[in-house]
Amino acid sequence: MSTVSEYFGSLVFDDRVMRANLSAEVYGSLRKTIDEGIELDIGVANAVAEAMKEWAVAHGATHFTHWFQPLTGITAEKHDSFISPSPDGSVIMEFSGKELIKGEPDASSFPSGGLRATFEARGYTAWDPTSYAFIKGKTLCIPTAFCSYGGPALDKKTPLLRSMEVLSKEALRILRLFGNQTAKRVVSSVGPEQEYFLITKEMYDKRQDLRFTGRTLFGAKPPKGQEMDDHYFGVIKPTVAAFMVDLNEELWKLGILAKTEHNEVAPAQHELAPIYTTTNIATDHNQLTMEIMQKTALKHGLVCLLHEKPFAGVNGSGKHNNWSIATDSGQNLLSPGETPYENAQFLLFLCAVIKAVDDYQDLLRLSVATAGNDHRLGANEAPPAVISIFLGDELNAVLEAIETDLPYEGTQKTQMKLGVDVLPKFNRDTTDRNRTSPFAFTGNKFEFRMLGSSNSIACANIMLNAAVAESLRIYADRLEKAEDFETTLHEMIKKTIKDHKRIIFNGNGYDEAWIKEATEQRGLLNYRTTADCMPHLLDEKNVTMLTGLGVFTEDELRSRVDIMLDNYVKSVIIEANTMVDMARTQIAPAIEKYAMDVATAAVAKKAIVADLACGYEANLVKKLSQLIDEITEKTDDLEAALLKLPDTEDIMEESCVIRDVILPKMSELRVPCDEAEIHTAKSYWPFPAYEELLFGVS
Ligand code: ADP
Numbered sequence: 001m002s003t004v005s006e007y008f009g010s011l012v013f014d015d016r017v018m019r020a021n022l023s024a025e026v027y028g029s030l031r032k033t034i035d036e037g038i039e040l041d042i043g044v045a046n047a048v049a050e051a052m053k054e055w056a057v058a059h060g061a062t063h064f065t066h067w068f069q070p071l072t073g074i075t076a077e078k079h080d081s082f083i084s085p086s087p088d089g090s091v092i093m094e095f096s097g098k099e100l101i102k103g104e105p106d107a108s109s110f111p112s113g114g115l116r117a118t119f120e121a122r123g124y125t126a127w128d129p130t131s132y133a134f135i136k137g138k139t140l141c142i143p144t145a146f147c148s149y150g151g152p153a154l155d156k157k158t159p160l161l162r163s164m165e166v167l168s169k170e171a172l173r174i175l176r177l178f179g180n181q182t183a184k185r186v187v188s189s190v191g192p193e194q195e196y197f198l199i200t201k202e203m204y205d206k207r208q209d210l211r212f213t214g215r216t217l218f219g220a221k222p223p224k225g226q227e228m229d230d231h232y233f234g235v236i237k238p239t240v241a242a243f244m245v246d247l248n249e250e251l252w253k254l255g256i257l258a259k260t261e262h263n264e265v266a267p268a269q270h271e272l273a274p275i276y277t278t279t280n281i282a283t284d285h286n287q288l289t290m291e292i293m294q295k296t297a298l299k300h301g302l303v304c305l306l307h308e309k310p311f312a313g314v315n316g317s318g319k320h321n322n323w324s325i326a327t328d329s330g331q332n333l334l335s336p337g338e339t340p341y342e343n344a345q346f347l348l349f350l351c352a353v354i355k356a357v358d359d360y361q362d363l364l365r366l367s368v369a370t371a372g373n374d375h376r377l378g379a380n381e382a383p384p385a386v387i388s389i390f391l392g393d394e395l396n397a398v399l400e401a402i403e404t405d406l407p408y409e410g411t412q413k414t415q416m417k418l419g420v421d422v423l424p425k426f427n428r429d430t431t432d433r434n435r436t437s438p439f440a441f442t443g444n445k446f447e448f449r450m451l452g453s454s455n456s457i458a459c460a461n462i463m464l465n466a467a468v469a470e471s472l473r474i475y476a477d478r479l480e481k482a483e484d485f486e487t488t489l490h491e492m493i494k495k496t497i498k499d500h501k502r503i504i505f506n507g508n509g510y511d512e513a514w515i516k517e518a519t520e521q522r523g524l525l526n527y528r529t530t531a532d533c534m535p536h537l538l539d540e541k542n543v544t545m546l547t548g549l550g551v552f553t554e555d556e557l558r559s560r561v562d563i564m565l566d567n568y569v570k571s572v573i574i575e576a577n578t579m580v581d582m583a584r585t586q587i588a589p590a591i592e593k594y595a596m597d598v599a600t601a602a603v604a605k606k607a608i609v610a611d612l613a614c615g616y617e618a619n620l621v622k623k624l625s626q627l628i629d630e631i632t633e634k635t636d637d638l639e640a641a642l643l644k645l646p647d648t649e650d651i652m653e654e655s656c657v658i659r660d661v662i663l664p665k666m667s668e669l670r671v672p673c674d675e676a677e678i679h680t681a682k683s684y685w686p687f688p689a690y691e692e693l694l695f696g697v698s
């Protein structure tokens with residue numbers, strides 16, 4: 001086996017490969033496209049395609065695909081082989097610039113939320129040269145954007161690229177005002193920490209709920225759960241360790257910077273964090289990481305669960321989106337600087353984020369909304385559904401001093417006047433880590449912690465980039481016209497702090513009292529479910545901002561609301577149907593059989609010893625029979641509610657019925673089933689219990 005540095009990125013058509021396989025001229029124009037967004041001409045595309053094909057074939061590839069991210073949240077690919085017939089009966093391997101740049105998958109089965117009906121039936125994929133092509137199995141994968149012929153984006157990548165563009169544009173305007181004439185681009189970067197569970201394939205196969213929905217719909221609390229906190233950072237079990245070794249290797253070959261992995265709080269839960277990279281690449285990499293985790297797990301007899309809440313009563317899985325913005329020369333704009341001047345600039349970018357998060361709480365919340373993540377947000381181990389920002393004590397003190405015109409009590413007492421040359425140097429706060437905040441400043445980046453483990457990170461970053469770009473646009477408009485730059489700057493920062501300090505909260509985000517304070521006193525939003533938040537994508541202020549910046553068109557926004565709600569409704573309906581089926585065909589019969597055996601035992605015992613009371617058996621049979629009745633009643637009830645679902649075109653109405661009727665009835669059915677599990681002999685229970693799932697991996 002070669003060393004990591006030898007095989008790292010060996011399956012990626014990256015800069016090294018391009019430089020080695022393209023003429024200087026072709027390489028130069030491609031680089032310009034990648035770095036500066038200059039359009040690629042067809043001659044260059046042909047040369048790149050030829051080199052890509054040669055390289056891919058040499059690495060065993062036979063097919064190519066335009067790899068894209070439709071609105072379902074997963075990735076899609078349709079494989080075409082390179083072969084092309086030759087007159088003599090043989091084949092040659094061919095791949096043209098045209099095929100590289102543009103593809104036409106049959107798009108009709110991808111969700112479009114009505115977009116294709118109003119525009120054109122077909123969709124096309126377009127190469128994203130900023131994300132390198134790679135080989136998966138025997139296929140050359142070309143990262144692409146997916147659009148319909150009328151123009152609207154049918155994917156997550158297109159708006160993500162647009163949001164990065166506008167963030168760059170507005171941030172550059174600010175940098176110019178601070179005298180930076182050299183930066184060409186501002187790039188947003190992300191390092192997503194990915195949580196997941198591993199269970200054995202054997203147990204997984206025995207549970208219909210896991211197979212159909214990714215989570216357990218039944219399951220009594222095990223005698224031991226996560227209360228000991230002995231799993232977190234604990235010793236990694238051999239099967240899991242072998243999986244991780246294999247996973248890292250696969251990821252590294254694809255140039256994915258998998259860096260750290262450890263056990264998480266819950267038993268069987270783990271985390272993988274990559275080193276951060278440019279947002280669209282990080283997004284592609286995270287999608288690939290999730291896919292490869294699942295494939296690799298199977299090779300080790302395991303199943304990787306990416307659902308946000310696979311087990312009730314046990315921590316769910318999230319994804320922490322570490323986000324920052326930097327210039328093309330690598331200056332992190334969220335890093336407090338060395339000089340007062342840099343610090344003034346830092347404070348302005350910081351304020352832009354604070355304003356963005358407060359003004360667009362709803363967009364951030366809905367960017368992570370799915371039926372799965374609804375179980376997590378607001379439960380007591382994940383950030384609440386209320387968004388707030390953690391800044392840490394030091395930065396908080398700096399902002400307070402600016403707001404009140406009082407001296408800042410740092411290393412020395414200083415007036416926090418942004419008359420630029422008196423703004424003191426302050427240390428970044430890295431000690432006081434608040435793990436309960438949905439949106440935490442961690443020294444030189446923000447960590448957005450509300451994402452669910454299965455979410456594509458594209459949505460959250462689109463909203464984050466766009467909202468921050470909007471703050472920067474407003475700031476730049478004002479500053480460019482200012483007669484006195486420093487006074488205007490100071491006033492603007494001060495006003496932002498005054499207007500938006502309600503979003504800053506440094507306490508415990510899991511505390512019930514905070515939710516009360518947040519919603520009742522501070523007026524922060526608390527959208528608990530997908531059905532609650534999704535429609536707000538179409539609120540006027542949101543449409544104005546997102547279309548104004550050119551990140552989405554109004555039609556695209558409408559389509560996303562439809563698709564996300566449709567997804568929510570369908571996921572829950574599948575869960576409910578699975579519950580009905582399991583309760584009726586597995587759980588009730590198992591309890592019945594056990595009750596019958598207990599009753600038969602009592603009869604048999606009495607036949608031998610006539611005066612036995614058989615109180616144990618009598619009580620148990622009674623208890624079990626009552627539970628079966630209750631289960632039957634609640635199953636029928638849920639089924640009836642499913643049959644009554646409004647057969648309307650109105651997805652908003654349907655999502656409300658799901659939230660208000662179906663989900664509560666599912667919870668009601670679960671209660672007697674879980675109770676019955678506790679009273680039924682283990683050998684009778686029809687599928688593996690929580691303890692077997694959570695502690696089954698060796
Ligand atoms: P933790 O949050 O678990 O303490 P770290 O802070 O070291 O861990 O990093 C978590 C993630 O944040 C990693 O993926 C890391 O690459 C990423 N990260 C670090 N610096 C930045 C940055 N400037 N921009 C974006 N992501 C970053």
Ligand code: MG
Pocket residue numbers: 193320447
């Ligand atoms: Mg973290």
